[in-house]
Amino acid sequence: MPSATNGRGAGLDVDKVAEEAESMFRRALDDVKSGSTYKQLGWGAAAGWVTGYLGMKVGKLAAMTLGGSLLVMQVANHKGYINVNWAKVNHDIREISEKVQDDVKSAAPGAAGEVKKFALENKYVAAGFTGGFLIGLSCS
CATH class of the missing domain: 1.20.5 (Single alpha-helices involved in coiled-coils or other helix-helix interfaces)
Structure with missing residues (x-):
């Protein structure tokens, strides 16, 4: 390579x-x-909090970017600067959505099995991560 x-x-x-x-x-x-149970819970909670917090920040940024670009495109279309073929846009969005759904369905069984295996082997880390993740989601 x-x-x-x-x-x-x-x-x-x-x-x-x-x-x-x-x-x-x-x-x-x-x-x-x-390490001890408390160490496992602590590290899991810290990792979960960071993941949840960053997930919310990135999610909000992505939603604002997408919404803002659609708004700008609609205003430009209304003012006559551009002419958007909305039927084609909707068709392409449907195709992409179906492809993503198929990809997720094909990857989900393996990924879900790996997550389940990890959670069963590391119960305290997984429990801490779950709590931290929920707290991270609520903090942003």
Whole structure:
């Protein structure tokens, strides 16, 4: 696989970096799993809170961007700057929606199994993550 460059001509092996990141994540998770119940709950809650908080912020930004662009496009269409073929837009949106639904359905069984396996092996981390995630959602 060709390596990416960092702008200064030096190569960066993406596969190697991904392996190192995965190794570091696994070591950290093993450290948490070997810790006390409180440590597992704490780390799970912290990770859940960060995930929930960032998810809400990114979700709000995405919704505002999409809504704002649709509003600008509608105003430009109304003023005569552009002529939007809304039938084609709606058709394309339906096609994309169906493709995404098919992709989610095909990926969901495997992903759900992995999440369930992780949650069963790491009950305290999963419980802490769930609580932290809900708190993170409510904080933003």
